[in-house]
Amino acid sequence: MRENHQLSVISNEIDVANRSVRDEVASIFEQVIGHPVQINDDTDIVEDLGMDSLGVMNFVMAIEDFYDISIPLDRITQVQTVADLIAAVEELRSEA
Amino acid sequence: MTILAKHAAYKSRYDRLRAAGVDPFNVSFDTIISPTEGVMKGKPTILLGTHNYLGLTFDEDCIEKAVEANRTQGTGTTGSRVANGSYQGHLKLERELADFYGREHAMVFTTGYQANLGVLSTLVGRGDHLMLDADSHASIYDGSRLGGAEVIRFRHNNPDDLYKRLRRLKDQPGDRLIVVEGIYSMLGDTAPLKEIAHVKRETGAYLLVDEAHSMGVLGETGRGLAEVAGVEDDVDFIVGTFSKSLGSVGGFVVSNTPDFELMRIVCRPYMFTASLPPGVIASTLEALHKIRTRPELRADLMRNANHLYSGLAALGFETGPEANPIVAVVMPSQEIAVAFWKMLLESGLYLNLALPPATPTNAPLLRTSVSAAHTPAQIDTALDIFGQVGRALGLLPADRRRAAGAV
Numbered sequence: 001m002r003e004n005h006q007l008s009v010i011s012n013e014i015d016v017a018n019r020s021v022r023d024e025v026a027s028i029f030e031q032v033i034g035h036p037v038q039i040n041d042d043t044d045i046v047e048d049l050g051m052d053s054l055g056v057m058n059f060v061m062a063i064e065d066f067y068d069i070s071i072p073l074d075r076i077t078q079v080q081t082v083a084d085l086i087a088a089v090e091e092l093r094s095e096a
Numbered sequence: 097m098t099i100l101a102k103h104a105a106y107k108s109r110y111d112r113l114r115a116a117g118v119d120p121f122n123v124s125f126d127t128i129i130s131p132t133e134g135v136m137k138g139k140p141t142i143l144l145g146t147h148n149y150l151g152l153t154f155d156e157d158c159i160e161k162a163v164e165a166n167r168t169q170g171t172g173t174t175g176s177r178v179a180n181g182s183y184q185g186h187l188k189l190e191r192e193l194a195d196f197y198g199r200e201h202a203m204v205f206t207t208g209y210q211a212n213l214g215v216l217s218t219l220v221g222r223g224d225h226l227m228l229d230a231d232s233h234a235s236i237y238d239g240s241r242l243g244g245a246e247v248i249r250f251r252h253n254n255p256d257d258l259y260k261r262l263r264r265l266k267d268q269p270g271d272r273l274i275v276v277e278g279i280y281s282m283l284g285d286t287a288p289l290k291e292i293a294h295v296k297r298e299t300g301a302y303l304l305v306d307e308a309h310s311m312g313v314l315g316e317t318g319r320g321l322a323e324v325a326g327v328e329d330d331v332d333f334i335v336g337t338f339s340k341s342l343g344s345v346g347g348f349v350v351s352n353t354p355d356f357e358l359m360r361i362v363c364r365p366y367m368f369t370a371s372l373p374p375g376v377i378a379s380t381l382e383a384l385h386k387i388r389t390r391p392e393l394r395a396d397l398m399r400n401a402n403h404l405y406s407g408l409a410a411l412g413f414e415t416g417p418e419a420n421p422i423v424a425v426v427m428p429s430q431e432i433a434v435a436f437w438k439m440l441l442e443s444g445l446y447l448n449l450a451l452p453p454a455t456p457t458n459a460p461l462l463r464t465s466v467s468a469a470h471t472p473a474q475i476d477t478a479l480d481i482f483g484q485v486g487r488a489l490g491l492l493p494a495d496r497r498r499a500a501g502a503v
Contacts, residue, residue, distance in 0.1 A: 053453045057230060061251065070261045073240070073247040 145447035151469025208337030211347025217243035278310030284422030312341030
């Protein structure tokens with residue numbers, strides 16, 4: 001567990017503009033799952049967070065809305081960990 | 097460890113189901129005796145989950161045509177149309193389908209599944225953009241992977257979300273193809289096709305509608321949801337199946353697109369599989385004739401759909417949003433859904449148990465489909481059984497004993 005990547009997702013009051021993608025993803029995740037969770041780069045979205053396919057889809061769609069991007073299905077299948085998701089978001093934002 | 101060990105998660109769920117004494121994915125009938133009745137373990141059983149919308153599987157004329165074709169042309173084509181050639185029946189069915197939909201072109205596939213696989217993988221490829229409703233059928237998802245196009249899902253039945261995602265593509269090159277279904281197979285809800293057609297026009301995309309569950313079911317002449325919504329001119333491709341309202345097996349696509357015939361030499365799920373046998377083609381042709389000449393079948397179907405839908409609602413069950421020939425009953429948990437399904441079957445009523453992730457939400461569904469061939473008495477019997485089981489399992493209050501027949 002890398003301490004500097006530890007996240008508390010109870011961070012809704014932080015100014016959105018100052019947040020990193022990681023903080024934002026964590027916050028969105030909390031909204032979708034409905035309770036606070038501890039996540040880091042290595043967190044496996046399905047295994048560690050117990051999300052089913054519907055949960056993952058809702059989570060991904062919330063991320064897409066927040067960043068005004070669409071993550072194609074083949075990219076979603078490559079995403080396993082939080083770090084993978086952040087990489088996908090950052091890449092798609094840079095393409096947009 | 098076996099080579100199938102990778103599916104261990106499914107195995108454990110399946111084992112749990114079977115431990116509860118049911119195997120909803122492996123039901124077998126002793127025999128089927130009519131479009132609405134089978135026999136299971138010696139017990140007469142009402143079929144309320146077989147998508148036999150017009151009840152044509154036992155139509156005398158369809159059977160006779162199939163028998164005659166089998167006698168005169170043999171039982172099978174033993175290969176693809178590319179290798180073994182087309183029979184006159186294949187060509188005639190394509191002409192009749194094109195005529196039914198008022199389109200220039202039609203192409204027949206060996207199953208509805210292959211129709212989606214073939215059409216989606218041929219229309220869009222690498223560099224194109226495929227916009228799928230999130231609740232699309234498995235054949236659409238599988239077809240989307242075969243062609244290599246970029247696949248983007250939009251929220252179910254949400255034209256605004258679709259528009260937003262098309263807008264995000266900005267000036268990226270490549271064709272855009274929107275795919276929606278006439279009636280969605282899990283909840284029986286229809287697509288907001290007028291609004292989706294508007295998005296299509298605004299964004300310059302192509303539009304494909306899968307009318308598998310709506311052909312012969314919706315529309316003044318049975319052409320499906322596009323006919324009801326009055327947007328047939330906006331729909332570039334209609335895909336459908338012979339295995340529901342037409343009572344046989346097979347799939348098709350119709351379109352006015354130029355160069356349509358090119359599909360026959362590039363569409364692999366058309367080229368590399370055996371074509372439909374003469375008997376199937378013959379009964380399908382006759383069934384299409386019935387759709388065109390017996391509109392009362394659609395009236396009977398919708399009467400039965402409304403009867404079942406309003407009856408289930410009156411009993412106190414939560415159903416899908418629209419009264420269509422697919423009526424889904426929402427179950428509170430998998431345990432109750434499995435027990436409910438098993439008790440229905442033991443009471444002589446067969447329908448589909450749909451479990452997540454095959455369902456659009458996390459709720460399990462008891463999915464029914466009615467037929468024009470059901471009698472009002474059969475629908476009443478089904479409602480009675482639903483009421484009895486619902487009360488026995490505590491889903492309905494014990495005092496809510498109003499006769500389903502009075503609904």
